[in-house]
Amino acid sequence: MPNERLRAVLAAGGWTYAALAKAVEVDPKSVERWVNLGRTPRRATALEAAKALGEDVHALWPALRQARPARAISPELVALYEQRADIPVSKFVDMMTQARERIDVLVYAAVFLHEAYPRLNDLLRERAAEGCTVRIAVGDADSENVQARGQEERFGHGIESRCRLAVMHYGSLTGTPNIEVRTHGTTLYNSLYRADDQQLVNAHVWGTNAYGAPVWHLRRSGDGGMFDTYAESFNAVWATATPVQQEG
Structure with missing residues (x-):
């Protein structure tokens, strides 16, 4: 009504x-x-x-x-994985393949996607050509928050180099209609992988690499749920991010 x-x-x-x-x-x-x-x-x-x-x-x-009844488990929770390494890359690829309106990715690097699925950029171009809006936000290697994450995870300058590698991977997509790539320097509490009304949320745990941290798979069921909370956080980071310029 x-x-x-x-x-x-x-x-x-x-x-x-x-x-x-x-x-x-x-x-x-x-x-x-x-x-x-x-x-x-x-x-x-x-x-x-x-x-x-x-x-x-x-x-x-x-x-x-009206008081909202307490719920032990969100109805939007599809699955909970103990660590990202438990999820096959095909799960991420299948979600993006099915997207018709929007693909949003918020990470520091997540180069595991390109390493395990070299056709990722081709897939994103195909989805964009069909009218899907694609937004990719990767970490600014020179930002204090990215450098601090490397120290916290005992990964040193490795995280910075992986952020630069991520920009190289996604950089070739700049200038493609419906695709935009940006870099951000925010404190990243969760890596987000959204495809329309599905979302994989990779929690970040102090001192633990992202591949060893939990992931929850959400499916949007209405306004104001967990899904929207993470979607709105993506929008907030995106608004502060810097567009990657097209080479040449």
């Missing part, structure tokens, strides 16, 4: 879906779902949206008045 109250508030204030999405840092499709499907955003996002619109949050989303 559409959220007529929210629709009226947007219309009265001249708000577009894109404008509200930008104000609260979510995807415009999420706002569209709030209006047309009556979806309720997660509480923090709803509060930000209501503040931006100058409205009472409970008037816009009455369901937020």
